Amino acid sequence: MEHLLFKIFLICFTEDFVFAYTLTNEQNLHTALLTGYNKDLRPGTDRTYPLEVNATFYLFSIKEFDLDTGKFSLTGVFQVNWYDERLSWDLATYNQTNSTSIPQQKLWLPDLINVNPYENIRGLGSDLIKVIVFYTGMCDWYALQAFEVICDADVTKFPFDTQYCTLKFFIWGYQPNEVNVNFISSKMILTLYTENGIWEVADSICHTQSNVYGYKEIVVGLHLKRRTAYYVVSLVLPITTIAGLMGFVFLVPHDSGERLGFSITVLLSIVVYLTIVQDMLPEASEPNISIMGYILVSFVLSGALVVVLVIISLRIQNCPDDKPIPQSVAQVVRCCRRRRQKKNKDSVEPINEKCGSLDDDESDGHVTWYEVGKCFDFVCFTSLITQLIVTCVTYFSIVLS
Template sequence: MILLMKLVFLCCCSKRELVSAFTLQDEANLQASILTGYNKDLKPGWDRDVPLQINIMFFLFSIKEFDFNTGKLSVTGLFFINWTDERLAWNPTNHNHTNMTTIPQNKLWLPEFINVNPYDDLTGIRQDHLTIHLQYSGMCAWFAIQSFEVVCNADVTKYPFDTQTCALRFYVWGYFSHEIDLVISSPEVDLSLYVENSIWEIRDATIYLRLDYWKNKEIIVKLEMKRRSPYYVVSLIIPIMAVSFLMAFVFILPHDSGERVGFSTTVLLSIIVYLTIIQDLLPESSEPNISALGYLLVTYVVSGAFVVVEVIITLRFHRKSSENPVPRCLRCILIFFRRKRRKNVSVKPIGTCSKTNKTDNDENGGDENNEVQWGEVLTLFDTFCFIFTLFVFFMSALIYLCVVLT
């Protein structure tokens, strides 16, 4: 259908160039003739019981801007609209074979297309510098090009792997459905003149009609856009995970180095800086959902705060004097892990069973008698914190990737 309409328009233009017998004066006389007594305030159509058919197509040229914080989508597009106005028909033979002319749009009747979800004020698509291409049959072809700024509430749940769906909504203002019959010439938005955007990729672009509450037809231009995410993966996701991964290795640093608190605090501040950057990029609203990346960073911040507390506790253990006995609860925990490490009992000859049992009993009973040092408690605590911090990191990253990639 789109190709057919383009061919018709090209044929009309070609016909005008081939039939070049008419002159400037002929065209001037033609416009004076058809516009004499013409009332642009009246809707075309001799029979007022028959609705005027208006055919609509939409061409998308570019996506200028999509601001998440303000919910502003700015695009440039063109409406190709045509209808028949019998009052403007003429016989070409009476005007030296003049079969087509161009008239400024402010001299003819136009359907009042109003954008009803604008970012600022209600706007139409009338422009004083636009013209109407008029054929001898009374067919009016209007190429209305304009930049549209509409409201589009972003769903940042899967940022920066998100897909946004935005719509431009239009009404033909001032007429009811029994007076105007809107017809979509093609359900697909024409992207033949579209210039690719560096951030957004058009996944789907359609135009359709929808009945509102009062059964009036509303024109919907729907755009489905997917963010180009490689830049964000390289500059945001990978650095965040790399910095957060370092948090666990603070428990491998020697206690005597004195760098544990500084290292853990520096990593925590780095994660907070990334959290601030994300907050500046995303809108403040919580609907429909908060970004999963925000949850990931908050998880890393909270775990980083616990790591700082754990580092301070390990330093306190390290400074404990050997004269201070280890509390009974810590001794019990350490003895339990000692016994776990001694589960691998080697096979002995039959003749040595009694001796082996005696030795094992001595060793098992000796666990409680052996003195537990603070160094052993500190090593066990560091090992537990290291494993637990890595577990939190990998589980948080895995949950985030499952959310954004599904």
């Protein structure tokens, strides 16, 4: 208990000791620091060594990512600090004043210029921001800003796509051997980040690199991953379900009169979803068009083919009995008949002998156009379901790889 009281007393005593300075002390300090101070000259007594500038980037929120225009907006703050020996002072001279705030327009600042802006080129900070200066000459600058940059989207794997967007900065007006920028953390700080409803921050990177001219380029990059739950529920599953209905049209009895209307309705549904996806995706063809777009186009072509096949099936089943059936077609129908009869034999044991006689008698018997139509429907149904399964497996293996 005595130890706890001693710690509280020590903290209170220290705070009173540190913040004992007055307005007059701080006013005199500002006058002394800014008198004769030239903000156009970079700090550093020995000009043979570059000024070391340390930076950290804090991400607050992702505002917008427009895939059509490539506009990427976010809000964040750069914490930048450096030593300026001209802004150091003796604590005893100013009644233990250990820090003060000075408007940024009165001090030298590293001119970090955004070189990939969406609209206007601008630097960090504003006249509303102040620099915290400590008695050692350490300057701590928190440059809060909303950034709008260009980010070219790659929607090849939409809606399972990932994007990489960067903010690029130069320190304008200085040679590489005059100012050196180092990131304290190689990643963005996300402690104050507010989650975005569409994009998830998968990873981040903060580093410097040299461009082709040898100048240092400050890069803040974001790896974004799209949240896919909404698109799976509202886009992928409905499209897959509707595409699956194309094959089942051949199971509808031909004499019901609903086949053609059913197939056209399915085709129109796919066209509607194609329009929805086109509104979501950018019009650019580089680097690649979305695989989902190709899938929908293939579904549209399949839907159109289904309409044609339904018409052909109806004409086959309504052919007159006296019209001769080609031998190749009749042979295919007999194969389908044998396969169907074999299944019946395996499922109904008591009538093995009867089925055997049917197989012997009917396999080489007369083939009707109605049977040709039924065999044609079976082949179309099997082919379309197989195509759907292969298409879906191929698509998900590509986008999820």
